[in-house]
Amino acid sequence: MRWIWIDRFEEFESGRRAVAVKNVTLAEDYLHDHFPGYPVMPASLLIEGMAQTAGILVGEANNFSEKVILAKVKRAVFYSLVTPGQQVRHEATLEQMSGAAAMTSGRIFCGAELVGEVDMVFSHIDQNISGLEFPEENFVFTDEFMALLKTYREQGGARVSL
Amino acid sequence: MPTPSKEEIFGKVRETLVEALSVEEDEVTEDATLTGDLGAESIDFLDIVFRLEKTFGIKIPQEELIPRDILSNPDYVQNKKMNEVGLKALRESMPHADLTAFEADPDIDKISDVFTVRTIVRFVESKLNAA
Numbered sequence: 001m002r003w004i005w006i007d008r009f010e011e012f013e014s015g016r017r018a019v020a021v022k023n024v025t026l027a028e029d030y031l032h033d034h035f036p037g038y039p040v041m042p043a044s045l046l047i048e049g050m051a052q053t054a055g056i057l058v059g060e061a062n063n064f065s066e067k068v069i070l071a072k073v074k075r076a077v078f079y080s081l082v083t084p085g086q087q088v089r090h091e092a093t094l095e096q097m098s099g100a101a102a103m104t105s106g107r108i109f110c111g112a113e114l115v116g117e118v119d120m121v122f123s124h125i126d127q128n129i130s131g132l133e134f135p136e137e138n139f140v141f142t143d144e145f146m147a148l149l150k151t152y153r154e155q156g157g158a159r160v161s162l
Numbered sequence: 163m164p165t166p167s168k169e170e171i172f173g174k175v176r177e178t179l180v181e182a183l184s185v186e187e188d189e190v191t192e193d194a195t196l197t198g199d200l201g202a203e204s205i206d207f208l209d210i211v212f213r214l215e216k217t218f219g220i221k222i223p224q225e226e227l228i229p230r231d232i233l234s235n236p237d238y239v240q241n242k243k244m245n246e247v248g249l250k251a252l253r254e255s256m257p258h259a260d261l262t263a264f265e266a267d268p269d270i271d272k273i274s275d276v277f278t279v280r281t282i283v284r285f286v287e288s289k290l291n292a293a
Contacts, residue, residue, distance in 0.1 A: 071205040074182075096215065100224045101208040121209045127224070128204070 001029060004144055005049035006090060009056075009152040017093050018057040020148070022049055026084045041082040043116070046108055047073060050118045054092035054104040056149065058122050059141055061097060067140045071101065071123040078116040086110045100127040165290050171218075172283050178213045179279065182206060190279055197274040214282075220289040227285060229255040233273060244268035258284035 006020035024031075024041050031039035051070045059068045082088055089109040096103040101123050108116040125134055166174075176190040183200050196202040202210070211222050225231065232238055232255055238248025249265055259281045264272060 072209055074209060096212045098211070098224065101212070103209070103212045121205070121212065123205065123208060 002144065004052070004148075005045055006052050006148065009053075009148055009157065010089075012057075012060075012149070012152060012157060015057075015061040015094060015097075017091070018053055019092075020049070020053040020090045022088045022090070024082060024084050024086050024088060031084060039084050041088070043076070043078050046078070046082065046088065046116055047076055047118055049088060050090045050092060050106045050108060051120060052145070053090040054094075054106055054120055055122060055140070056145060057092050057094055058097070058102040058104065060149070061094060061102075062124075064138060064141050064146075066124040067126055067134060067138055068102070068122050069125045069140065070120060072121040074103075074119040074121055076116065076118045080110075080113065080115050082110055082115055088115075100124055165287075168283065168287065171286050171290070172279075174217050175214070175279060175283050175286060178210060178217055179282075182209050182213055192278065192280040192283070194279050195275050196277045196279070196282070200279075210282075214286060218286055218290060220286070220293060222285075222289065233270065239270050242270045244270060256281075258288050 005022060007022050009018060009020050011017065011019035026032075026039060030042070030045070034040060034042050055068050055070065059066065087110065090106060091109065092104050092106045094102060095105050101121060104120050104122070106118045106120065107114060108118065125132075172192070176187060179185060179190050179196075179200060180187055183196075183202055183206060185200050189200060194200055196207075196210075207228070211224070211227065214220070215222055229252065232248060232251050233244075235248065235251075238244055238251060244252070244264075245268075249261070249268060252264075253261060256276070259276050260278070261276060264276050
């Protein structure tokens with residue numbers, strides 16, 4: 001299984017907002033364990049999907065020159081369960097950004113129903129307060145993630161830089 | 163807009179820290195240190211800075227709050243101790259901070275104790291007065 005928890009971008013406004021969808025399917029192994037006979041998408045993976053949506057939004061705002069790492073889940077609230085057959089919609093908004101970090105707010109929908117809200121802080125880790133050093137190559141934005149934006153652009157989406 | 167009083171700033175800073183660090187209101191005293199007493203990690207500082215910027219409508223460059231160029235300068239810090247020249251630079255760069263305890267024992271690992279709630283309140287106050 002690949003660690004990619006969004007399938008496609010539907011909207012992408014550079015530096016402002018991104019919307020990504022994920023289709024939840026019983027072909028995914030974890031649903032058979034969480035829980036046996038009662039498959040529910042774990043909230044932790046919904047948070048990861050939002051982190052990927054919002055993280056790419058933050059990264060793209062600086063043309064992927066920074067390594068963007070999820071630093072903190074400020075708030076995560078869930079209102080209902082997500083089950084196989086549903087399509088999850090992650091709507092991320094870039095609220096604040098500085099040289100060192102970014103803050104996003106996010107809402108997760110299934111259809112018209114709001115199923116969760118997740119606000120996050122991302123760190124540009126090369127600018128970290130502790131002065132720690134990290135490898136030079138950008139290990140955050142791998143080809144798998146960049147392919148999402150490429151697909152979006154090829155399907156006629158708004159221009160986003162790669 | 164009139165500059166809020168020190169009490170108003172403290173009230174809003176306290177509210178910010180309660181939300182950012184999930185601490186109780188009565189834990190946020192003026193003398194409380196952010197890392198030691200309130201359990202903040204370096205990552206929480208990013209969150210706190212964003213919240214303060216939003217609450218007070220100010221901009222907080224990271225170097226103004228935490229002058230890393232001074233703290234990591236080998237001319238100022240040797241064997242994890244900050245020398246007199248470094249302390250002078252620190253005083254000039256952080257006029258909002260009470261450095262008395264750090265000056266007595268300038269162990270670089272103890273710099274986080276400088277970040278008390280009072281330091282944050284005074285920092286915000288100086289930013290609001292400068293605006």
